[in-house]
Structure formats: C-alpha cells, structure tokens
Amino acid sequence: MTALPGTTGRRRLYLMRHGHVDYFGKEIQAAGGDSRVVPLTPRGRKQAIAAGQALSHVKLDRALCSGVPRTRGTAELVLEMQDNPAPQLEVDEDLIEIHGGRFGQVKSRDDVARVMTLHFERAAEPGARMMEGGELFEEAQRRSVNVIKRLLAEPDWHTALIAAHEGINRLILSWAVGGGLAAASAFEQDTACINMIDFDMVPLENGQIGTEIARIIVKAVNVTPYNYVKHGMNMTSLESIFAKEPA
Template sequence: MTVLPGTTGRRRIYLMRHGHVDYFGKEIQAAGGDTKVVPLTPLGQDQARAAGLALAHVRFDRAVCSGVPRTFQTATHVLDAQPADQRPVLEIQGDLVEIHGGSFHNIKSRAEIAAQMAFHFEVAGEPGATMLKGGEVFADAERRAVGVITRLLAEPDWHTMLIAAHEGINRVLLGWAALGAKASGLRAVQAFEQDPACINLIDFDMVPREDGSPGTEIQRAIIKAVNVTPYNYVKHGMNMTSLEAIFAKTPR
C-alpha cells in the first residue's frame, strides 16, 4: 500500500465542493429543472481556479469527481494548475452525486426556496429523514458516499487524492469522519458548512484487516481542514450560509 511520506499507513483526501452555480440558469430551465446539467458560472470558474493555484504544489496520485458538469469542471480547473507530466486522469464516481432532492411544492422564487432549505440539514440525523419531501433518505446517501470512499481507500498505489463533490455529500462524509469513520455521522452534518469551491482535508490511517483477510481497513479518520476557500481565506464579507448564497440574487 502506498502511504504519505513519513507515515506507516496514512492516506490523504482533498475533498472539494464544486464552484458557484446558478440553479435558475438557462441550462436548468432548458432541462426542465434537472440540476445535474448545471455548469459553473464565471464566478464558479474563478473560485475553482483559485483552489487550483492553492493546490498547485500538491501532487495528486488520483483525481475523482461525481461526473456532473459542475464537479467535472471544478476538478479540471484544479488539475490544470498541476504540472502536465504529473496530472492524473480524472475519474468518475457516480455514487458521489449530490443527495437527490424532493419537491419544492411549486415554490418558484429564490427567497421561498432559500427559506425552505435554510435549516434542512438539521434533520439529517432523524430516522428516515429525506432531502425535502420525496427526496433521497439521508442515510441512503451516506451509505453510497461512504461506500465510494471505503472502496477507494482499499485500492493500492495512491496516497493523495483529489475529490470534487457536492455540499450535501461533503457534509455527510465530514460527519462520518468526525465520528470515527465507523458509525453514522448524520447528526453532525448540520455543523459542516461548505462554501463554493471549498477544500476539506481528511487523513485516513489504514491498518491490516482485523479478521486477517487480505487488504486494509480504516483505523481512524483525522480531519485536518474544513471549508477552506482560497479566493477568500478569512471569509470577509461571506456572511450568508452556503444555501442562502445559492439562492441569493447576487452571489457572494
């Protein structure tokens, strides 16, 4: 197993959220409201490039995204800042797509949607809680996202990985890591803000499987950084939550 220099079994994941998008843009309207098609706005592209510059000195062994345009573009901008001869091929892991939302019940204005979403992650730890009425069960989203990370950590020949994903999925993964990477972290989801194009850093200590079978398993997760935004490190003027900012007329 390849590990971080100076360690005996540690691997590192740089977990990013995609850059700014406009969920009321022409692409979504043309797709009948399908948010999977939304691309980065010019602001989102600038945010992703800023993250790329901040990470330009980091050599990624592998790079992964959820496959939708906004995460693919974010990861691509970050990798564009890497030396060409060290740039990994961008892989798609579809189970890292955002938590599937339910119905807004004919709500159409930005303000109404923002009000409905403002405290929605607070319910994630409740049994059977879903992302809005009729949406995906938070526990199911956690299961698929954690499954991806667990599989990736079990694969050999890498120690540093870039992952570009989404706010909800990142919150789920951070909550899981915060509670020891062996239990559900949904009760912690509400505490992890994820601004556009932010960078989180999680280390995983890997050990041989306890049952003696071939391979490794997670001994512990160490959260080294959360919600770092290279385009505004100290968050000056970023007074709205991420959800509030998404639906604001003027992006922060």
C-alpha cells in the same frame, strides 16, 4: 500500500465542493429544472482556479468527481493547475448530490434556500429525506462513504482529490468525525471549498489480505483559497447561490 511520506499507512483526501453555480440559469431552465446540467458560473470558475492554485504543488495520485458539469468542471480546473503530471479524472456517480424531492410552495430564491437549509437540520430524524419524496439522508451517506471506502481499499496511491457537492460533503464529514447524521447541519460548505481528511490504514487482522481504517483525522474544513478569512462572506453558501443577482 502507498502512504504519505513520513508515515507508515496514512492517506490523504482533499474533498472539494464544486464552484459557484446558478440554479436559476438558462441551462437549467432549458432542461426543465434538471440541476444535473448546471455549469459553473464565471465566479465558480475563478473559485476553482484559486483552489487549483492552492493545490498546485500537491502531487495528486487520484482524482474523482460525480460526473455532472459543475463537479467535472471544478476538478478539471484544479487538475490543470498541477505542477506535476495530473491523474486522469475518474467519475463515480455515487458521489452525486443527495437526490431531492418536491420543494412544495416556493415563490423565490430565498424560499428555496430556506427549505433546503431546514432539511439538513432534520437529517438525523428517522426516515428523514431530502425534501418530500427525496432520497433518504441515511442512504445518501451510505453510498458516498462507500466511495471513500472503495478508494481506500485500492493500492498505489496516498493523495486523492474528490470534487463533490455540499450535501454529500456534509454527510462524509459527519461520518468522518463520528457525529452521525445530526452533525451534517454543522458543516458549512462554501462553493469551491477544500476539506482535508487523513486516514490511518492498518492491515486486516488474522492475516487477511487488505487494510482497514484505524483512525480518521480531519485536518481542515471549508477552506476557501479565493478568500481564506472569508471577509464579507456573511451568507451561507445556499443563501449566496440563491441570491437575486448571482455572478
């Protein structure tokens, strides 16, 4: 198994959220509200480029995204900034954002942000879903964490990039710290942020072929290279995305 230099079995994951988008933009309106089509805004592209510059000297062995325009665009911009030859971008649809249900009565962007934020607060409740009729938080966490486990089971890499979504990142981080679904609401994920998670891998017991996770180390959370100290970033990411005049 390939490991980070200076270690015997450690692998590193740079887990990103996609850059800024406008969920009320013309693309999503033309698609009848299908959020899968929404691209990065000019602000989102600048954010992704800043992340790419911050990671430019990091040799990435693998790169994955959920496949929708906003995560693909983010990952591609990051990979374009690589000083070393960049890996081919892979798509794993199990990284797609938590499937949402019905919003109910919403009259403004503020209403949408409020409804979505409150649902993260209830993620640990039995049978909790992302809005009425949406995906179970438990199931979304299972499928996204399984992506990480499948990746860790594959040989010949030690540093990987994943470009995913706010909700999915919250669920992966809550699993990584052992906090259960109740921890998901605590992990703010600003647009184009970078999280860094290390995994100590050890051989399976009883002579079996393969490795397993011995320890998870969260090295960094919600780092935004376009504004490291988050000066002026006083809104949550949802509040910012659903602001009246997105850039």
